Every structure is written in C-alpha cells, then in structure tokens.
Amino acid sequence: MDNLQRLKETAAVVEKCLDKYLPLRDTYEKTIYEAMRYSALGGGKRIRGVLTLMSCMMAGGKAEDAYPFAAAIEMIHAYSLIHDDLPAMDNDDFRRGKPTNHKKYGEAMAILAGDGLLGLAFETVLKNAVAGDKTWDALKLMSICAGPDGMLGGQVVDMEAENKEIGYDELVYLQQHKTGALIKASCLMGAVIGGADEELKNKLELYAKNIGLAFQIKDDILDVEGDGDVLGKPIGSDAESGKSTFVTACGIKKSKEMVKTLSEEAAAAVLGINEYGDFLAWLALWLAERNH
Numbered sequence: 001m002d003n004l005q006r007l008k009e010t011a012a013v014v015e016k017c018l019d020k021y022l023p024l025r026d027t028y029e030k031t032i033y034e035a036m037r038y039s040a041l042g043g044g045k046r047i048r049g050v051l052t053l054m055s056c057m058m059a060g061g062k063a064e065d066a067y068p069f070a071a072a073i074e075m076i077h078a079y080s081l082i083h084d085d086l087p088a089m090d091n092d093d094f095r096r097g098k099p100t101n102h103k104k105y106g107e108a109m110a111i112l113a114g115d116g117l118l119g120l121a122f123e124t125v126l127k128n129a130v131a132g133d134k135t136w137d138a139l140k141l142m143s144i145c146a147g148p149d150g151m152l153g154g155q156v157v158d159m160e161a162e163n164k165e166i167g168y169d170e171l172v173y174l175q176q177h178k179t180g181a182l183i184k185a186s187c188l189m190g191a192v193i194g195g196a197d198e199e200l201k202n203k204l205e206l207y208a209k210n211i212g213l214a215f216q217i218k219d220d221i222l223d224v225e226g227d228g229d230v231l232g233k234p235i236g237s238d239a240e241s242g243k244s245t246f247v248t249a250c251g252i253k254k255s256k257e258m259v260k261t262l263s264e265e266a267a268a269a270v271l272g273i274n275e276y277g278d279f280l281a282w283l284a285l286w287l288a289e290r291n292h
Helices: 003-021 030-040 047-058 063-084 101-105 107-128 133-146 151-160 168-178 180-194 198-225 246-250 252-270 275-288
Strands: none
Touching: 003 047, 003 063, 003 107, 003 275, 030 063, 030 101, 030 107, 047 063, 047 180, 047 198, 047 275, 063 107, 063 133, 063 151, 063 180, 101 107, 107 133, 133 151, 133 180, 151 168, 151 180, 168 180, 168 198, 168 246, 180 198, 198 246, 198 252, 198 275, 246 252, 252 275
C-alpha cells in the first residue's frame, strides 16, 4: 500500500469512529446532535486522528485501542473550529466550503455544539477506552493540551494579539499552543496507548512540535497565496482581522523555508524506526506541500 492510500484508509477509519461515537438521536435535544455532527463529520483531513492511530501502532499497540482517543481529539478540534468561527472570535462565514456552524444553526446553538463536542470527547474516552493507567495518562495529556496551558491558551494569546505587533517568540508560543497542542496530544496519546518507551515518546514529541509549527506556518502562507475554492473559505482573512502571522513577521520566502526545514526535521525524528515511523515521516513532508 502506498502512503497516500494508507492516509486515506486511516482517515476513513477515524471518520467511522466519529460516526459511531457521535450518533444522531431522536430526542428533544436532537438539534444539538445535528449541529455537532455537522461540524465534526463535515469534512477535513482527520490528521489528528490519523496521528493518534499511527503513533499507537508505531509504539507496538493495536489501532483499535486508540479509536476512542482518535475520535475524541477530532471532536475537540471540531469544537475549537466552531468557536473560532464565531462573530466574537474570527467571524468566519465558511468552513470547508460550507456555512460555518453559527451560520447554519445560529450563534447560541453553535456555542452549545462546541461545548457539547468538548464534553463528548471526554465521555467517549471514559466510556469506550480500556480502563487502566495508559488510558488515564493519555486522558491527562488530552486535558492539558486542550486547556489553558494548551490550545485554549494559544487562542487567548491570538485574540489579544489582534491589531498589534507581537515579537517572533510570542508568535511561536501562540502557534505552538493554538495549533501545535492538539497535534502534540495526538502523537503522545497514541504513543502512551501503544506502550511507547521514553525514547520513542521523545522522538514523537519532537516530531509533533515540528509538524505543528510547520502546519500553522503553511496555513499562514495559504491564507495569502491559496485558492479560496480549494481551501473552502475566503483567503486574506488573517490580514483583514489584523492578525500577526509568520508571513507578516517573516515574509513569504522565509516562511516557506521554515516549513521545509521544520518538516524535514520532523521526518528525520521518526524515519527508519518501523513502517509506521516511515509513514509519519512521509506525512510530515506531504503536509508541507498541501494546498488546503
């Protein structure tokens, strides 16, 4: 199987997990389930879930043991996007070529849908993961990376940085938390569930740190040079919102060089360990060349 086919098939597994753990319900509150599914199952590359499953198998574990975590991290990611799109945050009307959640269901229901996905992520793990120390350790990682010391904290710095210049170090801090934290959680949760030793965890943490930052820099580049039809949302929204990005701080040329260097360093951290490490190395380089 080639790597692109493996990516597609693993992403499809993650999609099935989400569908399983987030079913429609014919109850009085059914609208919240429709709204949650609208965003959680509304497309996307499923990179975070794929990283969770692949890291688990790279460590010698079974993919099935990581299914609840792969679904949970995608739920948290979907929640973050719903709230990020709200008028009080980035005020975006489209996501993945469709109206954003608040445009489809209204602001109040969108807020509740995000809240619901965050809660359901933890419920999914607690109800479906194998009980034991590995699950508790992975759950702790997910909690930290989703909270004020992780993604949420990065979002706070991002909001407070609008319409003002921030230093390079603060920009890196912002993006390593806002974007990088969930990518780190994805890799390390899988490693923990798979039974990785400290050496492998360290390699995966380095891998995650580099691809997380490269991923965000690439997003910044695409917001300037990308195709809105391919991206599924208008380009130029960062500049319109007065956001500090790597493009504004470093320029397009330097930003592209950073993506290349970070992706190559990520690939080098895991290449040659086993077939799953080789896949993750390929994935780092593939993400650097993406157009959406």
